[in-house]
Every structure is written in C-alpha cells, then in structure tokens.
Amino acid sequence: MVGYFAIASIQVLPDGRLKEGMLGYVEPVISAFGLRQRWNLFAPDLIRVNQYSTCLITFADGSLMLYEWPRLEKKPVAERFADQKVRRFVTEFLARPRYKDYWPGIAQFFVAARENPGQKGGKVSKVEFIFNFAPVPGFENYTSREALTDAYRRDTVFVYDVRDGR
Amino acid sequence: MDGKRRVADYWIKFWFEPVSAYPLAAFRVGFGLVMMANLLGQYLPHYLSFYGDGAMVSADAIYAHRWLNLPVFDLLFFLPSDSHSQLGFLYATIFLNLLFILGLGTRLSTPLLFLFLLSLHNHCPIILHAGDNYSRLVLLFLSLSGGACGRVLSIDRMLSKNKEQSALIEPVAMRMIQLQFCFIYLINWLYKICGPIWLEGSAVYYATRLTQYWRFDYPASLDNALASRLLTWSTLVVEAALVFLLWIPRTRNLMIIIGISFHLFLDLTFNLGVFEWFFIVTFLLFVDGSFYEKVFRNKEI
Numbered sequence: 001m002v003g004y005f006a007i008a009s010i011q012v013l014p015d016g017r018l019k020e021g022m023l024g025y026v027e028p029v030i031s032a033f034g035l036r037q038r039w040n041l042f043a044p045d046l047i048r049v050n051q052y053s054t055c056l057i058t059f060a061d062g063s064l065m066l067y068e069w070p071r072l073e074k075k076p077v078a079e080r081f082a083d084q085k086v087r088r089f090v091t092e093f094l095a096r097p098r099y100k101d102y103w104p105g106i107a108q109f110f111v112a113a114r115e116n117p118g119q120k121g122g123k124v125s126k127v128e129f130i131f132n133f134a135p136v137p138g139f140e141n142y143t144s145r146e147a148l149t150d151a152y153r154r155d156t157v158f159v160y161d162v163r164d165g166r
Numbered sequence: 167m168d169g170k171r172r173v174a175d176y177w178i179k180f181w182f183e184p185v186s187a188y189p190l191a192a193f194r195v196g197f198g199l200v201m202m203a204n205l206l207g208q209y210l211p212h213y214l215s216f217y218g219d220g221a222m223v224s225a226d227a228i229y230a231h232r233w234l235n236l237p238v239f240d241l242l243f244f245l246p247s248d249s250h251s252q253l254g255f256l257y258a259t260i261f262l263n264l265l266f267i268l269g270l271g272t273r274l275s276t277p278l279l280f281l282f283l284l285s286l287h288n289h290c291p292i293i294l295h296a297g298d299n300y301s302r303l304v305l306l307f308l309s310l311s312g313g314a315c316g317r318v319l320s321i322d323r324m325l326s327k328n329k330e331q332s333a334l335i336e337p338v339a340m341r342m343i344q345l346q347f348c349f350i351y352l353i354n355w356l357y358k359i360c361g362p363i364w365l366e367g368s369a370v371y372y373a374t375r376l377t378q379y380w381r382f383d384y385p386a387s388l389d390n391a392l393a394s395r396l397l398t399w400s401t402l403v404v405e406a407a408l409v410f411l412l413w414i415p416r417t418r419n420l421m422i423i424i425g426i427s428f429h430l431f432l433d434l435t436f437n438l439g440v441f442e443w444f445f446i447v448t449f450l451l452f453v454d455g456s457f458y459e460k461v462f463r464n465k466e467i
Contacts, residue, residue: 001181001342005349012353031238034284034302039353041296041438044361046372072437073377080381082211084439085293089216091378093292105227136375139368142391145384148375 004035011037048136052152053090055110056128059121067110069094095131097157103129107160129158181341184334186455188462191269191319193343194308196447198267201301204440205260209286216290217242218252225289232291241285259286269320273313280305297441300350304343304444311339319462333459340451347448348409355405364402367395374435381437404428412452422449 007026013019023030030036055067069090072080093099094106107127114124132152137143214220225243229235245251259282265275283302287294308315314335316322358364363372371394374384388397408425411417426446433442 001338004342005345008346008349028236031233031236033306034239034280034287035306036291037299037303039296039350040357041354042369042373043354043357043364045363046369047376048372050375050377071377073380077381080437081207081439084208084295084437085212085216087378087437088295088439089222089293099231099292101231102223102227105224106222109222136372139363139366139371139391139394142371142394143375144386144389145375145380148377 007035008037011035012039048138049133050136050148050152051091051095051131051133053095054130054132054154056130056156057110057114057124058126058128059114059119060123060125061121063121065114065121094129100158103158104160107158111160111162123162125162127160127162128156130154130156181338182336184332185337185340186459187314187317187333187335188319188455188458189451189453190311190315190335190337190340191317192453192458193340193447193450194269194272194315195267195319196450197301197304197444198263200440200443200447201263202260202267203443204297204301205256205263208439209256213253213256214249216293217256217286218249219247220249221290223290223292228290228292233288238288239281239284240288241281242289255282256286259283269316269322272316272320272322276305276311276313276315277309280309295439295441297439297444300346300441300444303346304448307339307342307346311335314339343448344412344451347445347451348412351405352409355402355409358402358405364398367398370394370397370401379436379438382434384435401428418452418454422452425449 007029010019010022010026011030013022052071053069055069057065057067059065070079070083070086072083072087075083093102107129110127111124132154134149134152136148215222225247229238242252242255245255259279262275262279262282265271266279280302283305287298287302313322317335318333358369361369363369371391373379374389374394387393404424408421411421412425426449429442429446432438433446436442
C-alpha cells in the first residue's frame with residue numbers, strides 16, 4: 001500500500017530531473033501493472049486556444065481533397081459522446097508537436113486509404129497536416145461563448161511528400 | 167508507547183477490520199455500468215481506427231515511440247491483426263464486463279477483465295482519458311480483493327450453497343480505491359493552487375471557452391466574469407473539502423451530496439467521456455454499509 005502510493009506520488013511530481021531520475025527505478029513496475037497516472041487536468045494552467053485539425057491531400061493530377069477531423073462542438077450531443085476517443089486522439093496527440101515522430105506514419109495511413117485503382121486524380125502525391133487555431137480572448141476581455149470567433153488561422157505543421165517517403 | 171500502539175491499532179482497523187460487503191458490491195455494479203458505457207459508447211464506434219491492420223497509428227509505432235521497445239502486457243499482440251480477431255477481443259472484454267456487473271465468477275472474471283483492459287490500454291494509449299486510467303487502477307485493486315466485490319449483490323451469492331456466508335469483507339481493496347480517489351483530488355488541487363488562473367478566478371472562464379469540451383449549452387446566467395470567479399474558487403474549496411471531509415462521519419453524507427452534484431455539473435458542462443461518472447459511482451463506497459443493509463435486507467442477493 002505504501003509502495004503503491006510512493007510510486008503514484010513519483011508520477012504526479014512536476015516534470016523535472018527529480019521525477020525523471022526516480023521514474024527510472026519504478027518504470028518497470030508501472031508498466032507491468034498498468035499503474036500509470038497523471039491527475040492535473042485543467043491545472044495548473046489551461047490551453048488558451050481553440051483548434052481543429054485538417055488534412056490536405058494532393059493527388060498526382062494536382063486535384064485536392066480536404067479531410068476535416070470531427071469538430072465535436074458542431075455535432076449533436078450523442079455524437080460528441082461517441083467521438084470522445086477521436087477528440088482525444090486529434091487534439092491531445094496528433095496536434096501536439098511533441099508527438100511529431102508519429103506524423104509520417106499517420107500520413108502513410110491517408111496515402112493507403114486513397115490507394116485504389118478507381119481513385120479520381122490518380123495516386124496521392126502529398127499529404128499536409130494543417131492545424132487551425134483561434135486564441136481564446138483573455139479574461140480581462142471577457143467574451144461569452146456565443147461571441148467567440150469563427151475565424152481560425154491555419155498553420156501547416158507537416159508535409160509528407162510521397163515520392164520522398166518523408 | 168500508547169501513542170504508537172494507538173496508531174498501529176487504527177492502521178490495522180482501517181485496513182483489515184471486516185466491514186459490510188454492500189458498499190463495494192454496489193460500487194462494482196455502478197462501476198461496471200459506467201465501464202459498459204465506455205466500451206460500447208466510446209471504444210466500439212471507432213475501434214478499428216485505432217486497433218488492428220487498419221489503425222491510423224500502427225501498434226509497432228506505439229511500441230517503438232511510446233513504450234521504447236520495453237516489454238508491456240498486451241494480449242492483443244498474440245492475436246492476428248485482422249479486424250475480426252481484434253474486434254473479437256473487444257467483444258470478449260465487453261462479455262467479461264457483463265460477468266463483472268452480474269457478479270458471476272467474480273473471483274476470476276475481475277482479474278481477467280483487468281488483464282483485457284490493460285491490453286486495450288497498452289495497445290493504444292494515445293486515446294486514453296483520465297477516466298480510462300482511473301478504471302484500470304480500480305480494476306487492479308478489485309482483482310486483488312479475491313472476489314470480495316462479488317460477495318453480495320451478485321449471481322455468485324444467489325448460486326452459493328452457503329447462504330449463511332458472512333456479508334462482511336476485509337476492506338483492503340475498498341480502502342485502496344477510496345484513498346486513490348482522494349489522492350486524485352489532492353493532487354489536482356495542489357496543481358490548481360499553483361496556477362495563477364485558479365487563484366485569480368479565471369480558470370472556469372478559460373475552460374468553458376474551449377470548444378472541444380463543449381457538451382450541453384452553458385447557462386447564460388453563469389456566462390459572466392463574476393460567476394466564473396465564484397465557480398473557480400468554489401471548485402478549489404469543494405476539491406479540498408472532498409479530500410478530508412469524506413473521512414469524517416459527521417460530514418460524510420453532506421460531502422457525498424456535494425461531490426455528486428459537483429461532478430454532475432461538470433458532466434453537463436464538459437465533454438470528458440465517462441470520467442465524471444466513474445467518480446460519481448465511487449461515492450457509493452463512502453455510503454454507510456447500514457444503508458445498503460436496510461435496502462437489501464431479506465433479499466438473498
């Protein structure tokens with residue numbers, strides 16, 4: 001019991017050398033029993049930006065296809081519940097640069113998904129990940145939910161060229 | 167010496183003195199139902215996008231980047247990666263969860279459910295939310311309880327030849343879940359009081375502006391700076407109170423009502439999966455055993 005809560009306490013320490021050093025010793029136990037935990041939801045700070053992600057696919061003949069990941073706020077309540085895993089994946093994984101090592105593999109998924117002989121425009125030549133964002137106005141400029149902007153800025157964070165394979 | 171003995175006695179009493187089996191059993195049923203909503207309502211609709219041959223992120227990539235090629239427990243690696251086999255694993259998990267809710271073969275179905283869930287989590291950790299992590303820890307504790315969670319309110323009980331078997335259990339698993347529950351509030355509270363937005367009272371404003379978390383419409387009467395401040399500060403007060411006052415008999419029932427209301431409000435406001443519901447059912451563990459005894463008296467379950 002004491003050991004368990006010692007391991008839990010190490011995991012919830014603020015990021016730093018102390019945590020890293022101690023985690024090295026207990027990581028095998030954490031992995032073996034599934035003891036991973038983190039409990040700082042919405043704390044100490046919050047992201048202050050709204051975002052949604054799109055994927056722009058370019059075909060060999062130059063035609064384009066834009067794929068937009070589900071935007072839960074635009075969906076009925078029941079679908080918001082069912083799409084929760086996708087939301088988690090897109091906003092807290094795909095859109096985070098710290099997970100960029102995964103981006104080429106995910107781009108290959110889009111290439112493979114369009115890999116069929118009847119595909120209009122021919123083979124896929126390029127895949128771009130675009131993150132669209134709109135900062136939340138500061139508290140001093142209190143803005144009601146209804147008055148939040150619909151104007152998002154786009155940021156192309158990753159381009160996968162099929163010929164280069166990267 | 168007396169002080170040390172008193173502490174030792176309290177320690178033994180806290181962990182090992184038999185208590186009513188009903189709170190843990192009621193929690194098992196509630197927790198299992200929330201888990202079912204998670205498996206059917208959130209895993210199943212997009213399962214093949216994240217598991218098997220057609221996954222957006224391959225298991226090999228997760229194994230290399232997330233687990234750094236270290237060994238992790240994952241039964242899915244032993245299955246063919248075609249969609250039928252992978253989907254079959256999810257259905258098997260759902261079936262085990264059904265056994266768990268009904269309390270059938272609890273001694274075996276609970277640890278099996280834990281191992282299946284651990285595999286689902288380790289195979290694709292990139293879609294897990296806090297509720298998933300909490301459910302995994304809870305199932306580990308219940309697995310180690312030797313079937314205590316199925317002692318009553320279960321088919322095991324109805325099938326038992328020994329109907330006179332005591333409805334008392336050693337509370338180790340129950341205490342671990344209760345402590346884990348309060349530990350989460352404590353850690354979250356500590357992180358919050360380190361954040362300027364929580365102290366200045368703007369945190370609820372920022373959180374309720376994030377469109378990805380929107381569930382139902384936010385009441386217009388609460389959409390102003392004063393309400394935002396009051397809600398932010400009351401969140402800090404409620405979370406701190408839950409850490410300590412749930413343990414005091416005189417304040418326990420009030421804290422259960424406040425805690426459930428708090429999480430219901432959060433669930434209506436934020437789309438955080440089933441996280442809030444896992445927490446709501448955990449309050450069942452704090453309800454006095456005598457309450458359940460009255461409700462279920464003379465019903466041989």
